[in-house]
Amino acid sequence: MFEKEFTLIMIKPDGVRSGDSGKILARIEQEGFKIRAMKRVRLSLEQAQQFYSVHAARPFYGELCSFMASGPVVAAILERDNAVQHWRDVIGATDPAEAAPNTIRKLYAKSKGENAVHGSDSVENAKIEAAFFFSGLELAGQ
Numbered sequence: 001m002f003e004k005e006f007t008l009i010m011i012k013p014d015g016v017r018s019g020d021s022g023k024i025l026a027r028i029e030q031e032g033f034k035i036r037a038m039k040r041v042r043l044s045l046e047q048a049q050q051f052y053s054v055h056a057a058r059p060f061y062g063e064l065c066s067f068m069a070s071g072p073v074v075a076a077i078l079e080r081d082n083a084v085q086h087w088r089d090v091i092g093a094t095d096p097a098e099a100a101p102n103t104i105r106k107l108y109a110k111s112k113g114e115n116a117v118h119g120s121d122s123v124e125n126a127k128i129e130a131a132f133f134f135s136g137l138e139l140a141g142q
């Protein structure tokens with residue numbers, strides 16, 4: 001689809017609510033990512049459950065899905081060499097208490113559950129997650 005690897009990211013409802021979207025988008029460009037597609041949407045509970053269905057058996061699943069449906073998210077496709085791993089390095093550990101200095105979660109996340117941003121965990125899942133948010137038409141001509 002693109003020349004380089006891509007990943008699917010979200011600014012989660014807490015990051016949008018706290019007014020950190022602009023700073024996070026600036027960081028995305030500083031890190032050398034190209035924003036290939038982007039939208040601000042509010043997920044229904046059912047859509048959040050579908051997006052995180054891999055975690056359906058985990059104890060935090062219900063809380064995670066209601067949080068992800070609690071307000072708008074910004075979803076984007078980011079392209080760069082090594083996009084999946086580089087974004088995971090930039091966002092830091094799931095729990096901001098364990099995240100390295102200057103990572104996005106260290107800077108902007110409140111807790112392990114409300115942790116500001118999402119990133120795909122593999123190239124394969126990036127494709128599935130990109131198709132969740134964006135149609136072929138929206139990606140045509142990129």
Ligand code: RTP
Nearest residue numbers: 060064093094112113114115117118119120121
């Ligand atoms: P994400 O998928 O959102 O990028 O986060 P991740 O890979 O770092 O973490 P993952 O294990 O995939 O968990 C997905 C999201 O579930 C919430 N969570 N809460 N309360 C808890 O113990 C707990 N554990 C995970 C977080 O919002 C996490 O990002």
Ligand code: MG
Nearest residue numbers: 118119120121
């Ligand atoms: Mg994950």
